[in-house]
Amino acid sequence: MNLQNHPIALALRGVSKRFDRPAVDTLDLTVYSGEVYALVGPNGAGKTTTLRMVVGLLRPDAGSICIEGIDALSDPVAAKQMTAWLSDEPMIYDKLTPYEYLEFVAGLWRIEPGAAEIRARELIGWLGLQPHAHERCEGFSKGMRQKVALAGALVHDPKLIILDEPLTGLDAGTAKQVKNVLRERVRAGGTVIMTTHILEVAERMADRIGVIAGGRLIAEGTLDDLRRLTGETATSLEDTFLTLVAEQAAAA
């Protein structure tokens, strides 16, 4: 797939964020519409901080963030309108049912009620939540809560879906359902950006993989591109990733 001809879904230019130490350091990142982009890196590399800045949960110290051509820093409301965020530990309301939760999310994103309801029923069906659609979420397992949160992220039909460790803690069946729903979104023209520690997920799902370490993007491309970068051809993504991170650490 030649992504260079696709419009840009997300562009980060010189984005920096510092807490006690630099978390993200003059990061440049481009993600094209219709691709699945996986951001991988060691713990504390700056993956989650980067994504939290994209969705407006953190404000960068420097740089610009553009979502679907909209400057997310000067017009955050317009940028948020086309974005969905799903964290690794999604917080949902225990006292609402999945159906009520989806109605709430659709209302926040100003989705026309008829269309939102059809979409909510579809998502509830796809994710196997139908038998629990009218039960309060308080008794749900982690996997079910993750599914409800994912349905919430998709009910407003976002162009850009940003997920932080979306498959952590899910059983095989639920993980497959989530992957299928995400692939469906990409086929429909959406863009998915995710962080993951499970390199096999990145290897199987992502069109391109970005390796981040020390708040900088140290390598980017398809799995083959990354392998070529390390000068090896037959290793797994895990070996490639470890080689790249070790090289970066040695250079630093």
Place this chain on the structure above:
Amino acid sequence: MSQPASLTWLASHELRLGWRDWVSLITAGGRTRARNATIALIVFAAFMHIFAYWTVASYANANLASDTAALVGITGTLVLSWSLLLSQALESVTRVFYSRSDLDLILASPVCARKVLAVRMGRIAAAVVAIAALLAAPFINVLAMLGGSRWLAAYGVVAAMGAVATAAALALTIALFRVVGAKRTRLIAQVVAAVIGAAFVIGLQITAIFSAGTISRFAALQSDWMLAHAPDTTSALWWPARAMLGDYIALAGVLTFGIGVLCASIALFSRRFGEHAVAAAGVSSATVRQRRWSLGFRRRSPSRVLRHKEWTLLQRDPWLISQTLMQILYLLPPALLLWVSFGDRGDLFVVLIPVVVMAAGQLAGGLAWLSISGEDAPDLVATAPITAHRVLWTKVEAVIGMVALLFAPIVVVLALDAVFAGIVSGLGILSAAAAATVIQLCFRVQARRSQFRRRQTSSRLATFAEAFSSIAWAATTALAAAETWAALGTAAIAFGILAGVWLISPMRR
């Protein structure tokens, strides 16, 4: 050193946890805060001793044991205090069954469940007694200093009351488990705890309103009817009161009764503790179905959606329902007094209005914390295409709207009798609610709704500011209703509190 898994070993474990819990409640983990908290406690204790001297010094050397009126008054006060202890114990006992923190670990171990319950009940009794003793200490100390050591017997009465309250709470909780089942016990126990805490005070006030036309809870106890029907001073009914007054035989009887009842209830109910705890554990995964599929999604603005969400969550929160119920129950006597004196005692408004305004401020503070700080899905709301300002404003609207809804009937009744007093009280309620909400805004922290019970721990400054603000607005409203210019002074204090809150607010840093 005690044998692992023995009663004393479990008790020392509980003691350590209880101590650390208490220290963190007071200090919130900071060394500076610990020093400040200690100083504040010393100042508070000194103030309470002065207050106690002012109120009870004249009774220190009086011979009250043969005075029926005194025995009735002391017994009434003891029953009143005991009802509050029972309320607190009931809530703590319920938590033993439903809090999963370490119960899963302990019950999964080969430790005997009976021992666990015995130790936990002992801890609750100790906590109940400690709090009651702390509150009673200034009065007992002053009486002992002025009237002799016989007054120290009152500490024994407090201990017996705590033991009986814990035993009664345990019996009530087990009865609820058997009658309504594990699923409903928690909610009912919380509501019952709130009602019991308020019932006796309210009962006395209502009796006083009908018999003497006053809201004073002691008026009913000192009425001619009560004194005429009271048993002889030698009756066993007065043992707790006599023990309070330094009768050591009565004290021995009261203590034996209290500790005996607690031990008997633990022995009686501990056999099925494991069974009930397991039943309670199953409740967390029990499903609650909501009926609303056919109505479909409704067209609403994001602000309305947020407001609706806040109200739905408030309605479905059993803890909040019980707290709100208690606030409303406390409003019953003033409302009743208003109704009884409707039309002929306009000056009573000055007594009633501050109570109502105080209650509004306190209720708004709790609701505002739940709505503003207790947001369970902060990322979702923060990433929605709605400005942070609009989100906050909507939450404030939800809180003020709820308070307005609850207090509107009282304001309407007031306004029907005296338009000016009604308008002023309405404005006072809104001001107190708005001020409490602003304080919560200034001290907002990200928290879970389930942490509501410990919200005071996160900022004691906010708690004190909220209380003082409510008092200032209550005074302002009462003075304004009385049409005195002094209202401007208390209003200035109320605004001064808000300005002070704004200056020290963590939000400004």
